[in-house]
Amino acid sequence: MTDNAQATRTLSNGETIPVLGLGVWQVPDGKQTEQSVSMALEAGYRLIDTAQAYGNEASVGRAIRSSGIPREDIFLTTKFYPGSRDPLVEAEKSLRRLDTEYVDLYLIHWPQGGPTWAWPGMEKASEAGLAKAIGISNFGADELQELLKVSQIQPAVNQILFNPFDYRRALVEACEQAGVVAQAYSPLGTGQHLNNPVVGRIAEATGRTPAQVLIRWAIQKGLSVIPKSTHRERIEQNYAVFDFTLDDEAVTALDALDTTTQTPDALAPSDKWWS
Ligand SMILES: NC(=O)c1ccc[n+]([C@@H]2O[C@H](COP(=O)([O-])OP(=O)(O)OC[C@H]3O[C@@H](n4cnc5c(N)ncnc54)[C@H](OP(=O)(O)O)[C@@H]3O)[C@@H](O)[C@H]2O)c1
Secondary structure: OOOHHHOEEEOOOOOEEEOEOEEOOOOOOOHHHHHHHHHHHHHOOOEEEOOHHHOOHHHHHHHHHHHOOOHHHOEEEEEEOOOOOOHHHHHHHHHHHHOOOOEEEEEEOOOOOOOOOOHHHHHHHHHOOOEEEEEEEOOOHHHHHHHHHHOOOOOOEEEEEOEOOEOOHHHHHHHHHOOOEEEEEOOOOOOOOOOOHHHHHHHHHHOOOHHHHHHHHHHHOOOEEOOOOOOHHHHHHHHOOOOOOOOHHHHHHHHOOOOOOOOOOOOOHHHOOOO
16 A cells, blocks of 8 residues: 555646546456456555446445445546436436445546537536536547537546557647646557557666556656556556656657657547447
8 A cells, every 4th residue: 555646636626636546448347347446446546437338337336335445535437428318317327336426527438429518417417416527538629629618617637548659749738728637548558558669668777567657657747547457466566656757768768659640639530439
């Protein structure tokens, strides 16, 4: 157990979000999700990222309950599945599955059908106290700007695909300018970037693992980061990233891996699974 949970970013609603959390996409509902979340909480994680689309909210809720950690000490995120119609109704269902009275963050999972239609329902979920903060995911800079024009409550977070190969610098800057905390999903490229030779060389030179290098890079870019693992030693390893710094040379070498030309878009058009 470390005190890394104290490393936080401040959201526009005044609450803080831990810099490092556990993601549970593709972890089956049941024992595996429960164990992953339990192991993370034991390791010191205090941010758990799930979604209605992941189908594992009930297991996340059970692991949080059985941890004995006070609910207010855990930052819990879930996401509105935009194939549904009503964010408020779906939030109520999520809370029943999660067996909790509120989530700390409720995100529109992706801007299916446009960036603005779901926001009034998200605001209702916030006003009803079901979500302390509301935000977005997979929104590009243009979509963020459109949303900002109509929102009564500003989005607190934009959760985006972000790692050295997907270095969306202009998007991160747009988020920063709007006071929106950017959060990095797939920081390891869903595992695909762990064997890259540049990452491997930097890992060797710093005496760290490739996963730690990739997570640290995203933290040094100012983002909150949510790596996923189902293995205890990896969960612990991914959390041990607050006692070293990547030097300028390493950061520059990692920056150069970008394949997005520092885009303001959240995804390439061909990668948008909903359109
Ligand atoms: N908003 C969105 O649209 C969206 C999209 C994608 C992801 N996300 C969120 O972001 C989270 C993370 O992204 P991700 O699941 O795509 O993947 P990721 O965190 O980039 O990578 C996870 C993969 O790397 C492996 N791994 C983790 N730590 C490792 C280590 N220290 N050494 C070796 N291998 C390691 C994991 O294997 P094991 O599990 O077998 O250890 C898994 O295969 C998701 O779980 C989800 O919460 C959000």
